[in-house]
Structures are given as structure tokens and as C-alpha cells.
Amino acid sequence: MADLQKLQTLITQVRRDIVRQTHGVNSGHPGGSLGCTEFFVALYQEIMDYSTDFTMDGKNEDLFFLSNGHISPVFYSVLARSGFFEVEELSTFRKIDSRLQGHPTTHEGLPGIRVASGSLGQGLSVALGAAQAKTLNGDDKLVYTLHGDGELQEGQNWEAIMYAGSRGIDNIIATVDWNKKQIDGATDDVMPLGDLKPKFQAFGWEVISVKQGNDLEHVIEALGVAKKHSGNGKPICILLETEMGNGVDFMMGTHAWHGKAPNDEQLQTAFEQNPETELGDY
Amino acid sequence: MKTYTNTGNIDTRSGFGAGLTELGQSNENVVALCADLTGSLKMNDFKEKFPERFFQVGVAEANMMGMAAGMTIGGKIPFTGTFANFSTGRVYDQIRQSIAYSNKNVKICASHAGLTLGEDGATHQILEDIGLMKMLPGMTVINPCDYNQTKAATKAIAEHDGPVYLRFGRPKVANFTPENQTFEIGKAVELQEGSDVTIVATGHLVWEALEACKTLAENNISAEVIDLHTIKPLDEKTILESIEKTGCVVTAEEHNYFGGMGESIARTLTKNKPVPQEFVAVNDSFGESGKPAKLMEKYHVDASAIIKAVNRVVKRKNPQ
Numbered sequence: 240m241a242d243l244q245k246l247q248t249l250i251t252q253v254r255r256d257i258v259r260q261t262h263g264v265n266s267g268h269p270g271g272s273l274g275c276t277e278f279f280v281a282l283y284q285e286i287m288d289y290s291t292d293f294t295m296d297g298k299n300e301d302l303f304f305l306s307n308g309h310i311s312p313v314f315y316s317v318l319a320r321s322g323f324f325e326v327e328e329l330s331t332f333r334k335i336d337s338r339l340q341g342h343p344t345t346h347e348g349l350p351g352i353r354v355a356s357g358s359l360g361q362g363l364s365v366a367l368g369a370a371q372a373k374t375l376n377g378d379d380k381l382v383y384t385l386h387g388d389g390e391l392q393e394g395q396n397w398e399a400i401m402y403a404g405s406r407g408i409d410n411i412i413a414t415v416d417w418n419k420k421q422i423d424g425a426t427d428d429v430m431p432l433g434d435l436k437p438k439f440q441a442f443g444w445e446v447i448s449v450k451q452g453n454d455l456e457h458v459i460e461a462l463g464v465a466k467k468h469s470g471n472g473k474p475i476c477i478l479l480e481t482e483m484g485n486g487v488d489f490m491m492g493t494h495a496w497h498g499k500a501p502n503d504e505q506l507q508t509a510f511e512q513n514p515e516t517e518l519g520d521y
Numbered sequence: 522m523k524t525y526t527n528t529g530n531i532d533t534r535s536g537f538g539a540g541l542t543e544l545g546q547s548n549e550n551v552v553a554l555c556a557d558l559t560g561s562l563k564m565n566d567f568k569e570k571f572p573e574r575f576f577q578v579g580v581a582e583a584n585m586m587g588m589a590a591g592m593t594i595g596g597k598i599p600f601t602g603t604f605a606n607f608s609t610g611r612v613y614d615q616i617r618q619s620i621a622y623s624n625k626n627v628k629i630c631a632s633h634a635g636l637t638l639g640e641d642g643a644t645h646q647i648l649e650d651i652g653l654m655k656m657l658p659g660m661t662v663i664n665p666c667d668y669n670q671t672k673a674a675t676k677a678i679a680e681h682d683g684p685v686y687l688r689f690g691r692p693k694v695a696n697f698t699p700e701n702q703t704f705e706i707g708k709a710v711e712l713q714e715g716s717d718v719t720i721v722a723t724g725h726l727v728w729e730a731l732e733a734c735k736t737l738a739e740n741n742i743s744a745e746v747i748d749l750h751t752i753k754p755l756d757e758k759t760i761l762e763s764i765e766k767t768g769c770v771v772t773a774e775e776h777n778y779f780g781g782m783g784e785s786i787a788r789t790l791t792k793n794k795p796v797p798q799e800f801v802a803v804n805d806s807f808g809e810s811g812k813p814a815k816l817m818e819k820y821h822v823d824a825s826a827i828i829k830a831v832n833r834v835v836k837r838k839n840p841q
Contacts, residue, residue: 296595345623353594355623358614364584368591376595398584
């Protein structure tokens, strides 16, 4: 089992990285990034089996695909702090000539990224392809994905959900960041998703519900259960209830910080709530 | 003048199917995905021989494109199969982000392109696909002219590392290029030598250009015919060498003027050696139901249209 205190320290540091990255260029998406910090830390520190000596094919490694690419700040921070590239490179986020594009891409050769994402709804299909390639290659490692909840309004997801369920693709674990918010407001107001659990089940998926998606232990436990249940003839979906903006009080309880950067004063407040760690800022 | 013999009418999509089956045998990394058009794309043989490498995705083209992108991660070489309309317009953003921008080694194989799809009409007759695909950075765009060439192209693109759009058609058309030819991506084929005009044709219009050439010869017009099977990257050298000799060009394609092969040629000429050019292409309209030959006639994309265009361009070259 993990040294939870160490992981909590990393979570605090990742949150500092997220607000700094977005503040540094006065753009980017802090809300969803903050809400998924525990998920990313759990996945890269506890769950996945991977090499930081990055290869595109990732044979005999677990793979991760971020479908809702706009939460790149948390992805970049966790990749850097997991050893894929130097932490200092986070300072180039969204700047000219950077490998850390606004939305993740393979185009600039950033280690850890296997497909571009940003235009929503495409990640699950790509992950299914990678999962099927693993099966053809006799590679028993798993494919993980993350999706926004608002993103499920894109029809391509349901094509992929139908395919995975009907074909019994059981080397994939897809997590939905169910924070119930999107750019224009609450998902219930913009385009209600309904009850996602029976929807996924009706498409032939096993569903694991996590009420406390910002509690590290709960996240690790759910991912661990999902991993254990893989290979049983069904794709697995984790419905992870998170809070957009989690860890920075003024960003919580609203959709306003989906795509808005903190100003100088707000950055300081965020820092006070996520104090310096031994890991150090970039 | 060289003579080309039609060894028997056969559809280019069957050339794709035959090439794919050969690839299945020769390259274990080749996989095929199809969106409920296995028979139409002539993928049945591959499906029967290599069932573990054939993926039926249902009527879900967006998912198919994404899955194909994902399968390259792990070293597979995915060939997707559906109609040209559903291979491009319907899934443009999936191709743009997950395949082209992500530089995935996916082969987008598109049948029933253009007017010659026939009776199904304009909903299925895409005349914009070459433009859509050639605008994507890094995308190779290929439009072979007959069965033998389509088969050779299918095999050749498996050896090319990067995304490819392979466009072919539905109707039975003349088969006249050599069996077991070597297909060189990006290398135009000079089919006929001539001195008065260069006809650059692609896809089904190549045979029409050769037919036009015979009539033109009777009228003492010597036409050079270039089979431009690869639209991107463009073989500028072959085109410019020919233009140097003939001083004018007609481009012929089963596609809208806008975004078509002719525009690529025009750009090359403008940059290097401006000469008169006439375009044989669909005049910015949708198609309609009908027999392929009737449609080609009505929309002015056949041998007769090529002859008229040649007469116009030769006059422009030698104004009285």
C-alpha cells in the first residue's frame, strides 16, 4: 500500500502546479484539473504499470488516454512529477514553441502523450483501438481513460460504449469525471446526462460508483477493484463524483472556473490553501 | 502513340479488396475495420481469411476512425473501409485530431467516390473529399485509375509510414494498367507522350483522357497524358517537365473544381511556370441519381469534356 502521506503531499504540489500554470498564461482550465488531481495521482503513482522511458507503442505497459484534453494542467503536472519530463518544463505551458500545448498532443513529441485530445468525445474510441491492439499482441496490460461528464454529450462516445460492451472488451477501464458541471453551467441545465450507471450497464459495462472522487483512498480502492475485475468479459466504467475546483475554495461549487485562470491575488489565496511542499514549485 | 488495351471492365474497389487480402497474407500487422459495408468494399475475402484481424464496427464511422488511430499504438496498420462520403465528411474532425494531427499510421480506404456511385444520388456522391483530405497536413492522398493500379496502391500504402487517404469507386471501368505493377507513391505516370497539350487526369478520368487522346490525334493534336494517382504529395517535377514541352494543361477529375486536383496543379504552375489551364471537374454542384456514364456526361467529366477543354486551352496558348 502506498505511503498516503507522500501522495497527499504530491496532490498538494500538483494543485499548486495547476494554478501556477494557468495563472502564468492567464488561460487554461483549472477547474476540472483540480477536481481530477486525486485520480491522476492515484493512477500514475499507485495503479498503472509503465515506463518513463517512453515509447509510442507502450507494449507490455498500461496505457492512459485523456479524452477531455482541456484538463491538461493536471496531466502535465503528474507526468512531469512521475518522471516523464523535467518539472521545469511546466513553465512553458501554452507558450510559443512549447511541447505543453493548450491541449495535449503527440505533435511536439511530449513523452507520455499517445494521441491528441481537445476536440471532445474521441478518446474512448482511440483507447478501444489500443486495447484491441494489445489483445492481438498478446499483451495483457490494461488501458485506462478519463472523460468529462459533459463530454458524454458527444455521440461518438456512445458508439464506442456500444462497441466495447457488445464486443466484451475487458482490458479497458474508463473513468468519467462526474462533476456535474460544464462550460455553460450545470450539466442538468445544459443537457442532462440522466443516470449514467444504468446507461452504461444497459450497454454491457460493469459500473463502479465512487461518491468521494476527491478522497485519495476511495479513488485508489475503486481503481484497484476495477483492475481486479478486468478480464471478466466486460468493459469497466468508474463513475467518479468529483468537485470541480477541488482544493481551492473559491473555485468550488461553481462552473465559473472551467476555463478561467486565477489573477495574482487569487493565486496567492490558492497557494495559502495548498502550502509549499518539500517537492518544490517548478 | 501508345495503345492501351482494356483487359475487361472491373471495379476499382475489387482491386482494393484483392490488395487487402494479399496484405493479410504478407503482413501480419495489417488489420481491417469496416462500418457495415463489408460486401460493398470487397472486404469479405479478408474477413473470411483473417477473422481475428477484421473488426466490424457497425454504422459508427467516428468510432471506427478513433479505433483505427488507437490500433496503430501497438504497431498495427489499420485499413478502414466505408464509402468516401462517410470516410471523410462525416468523420473529418476524428481524422483531423486523432489521425492526422496525431500522425497515426491509418489507411483510410474510401469506395464509391464521386458521381459514378450512380443511382444512390447526391447524399452519397461526395465530390469534396480530395479537398478535405489534401488540406490536412501530413496526409497522403491517392486516387488510382483502375483495378490493377488500385490493387498495387493498396499494397504500397501499407509500406508507407503515415496517414493515407485512398480513393476508389463503385462502377466497373476499364482495366488497362499493367498487372503486378510497382506503385510508387508520389510518382506520376506518363501514359502518353505528346507535344501540344498536357492532360493530367486522376481516377476514373484517366481512361477518359486516353480515349480523348485518340480523337485529338485524329485532329492533329498531340496530347501528353499523365496519370496523377497521387494528388498529395504532388509530383511537381513530372508535371513541370511536361508543361515545359507542351505549354498548356487540362486537368481532369471526378470532383468539385474547388479543392480538387486541378487547383493543386494551378498552384504549382502559378509558382513555377504559369501557362493556360482548363479544368474538367464538377462545377460546384451536388450530383444526382442516374447511371454513372450519364452522370459523367451531364456533369461534363468525361472524354468529350476533356476534348472540349483541350480545344479551349490550345486556342488560349496560340491566340489568333
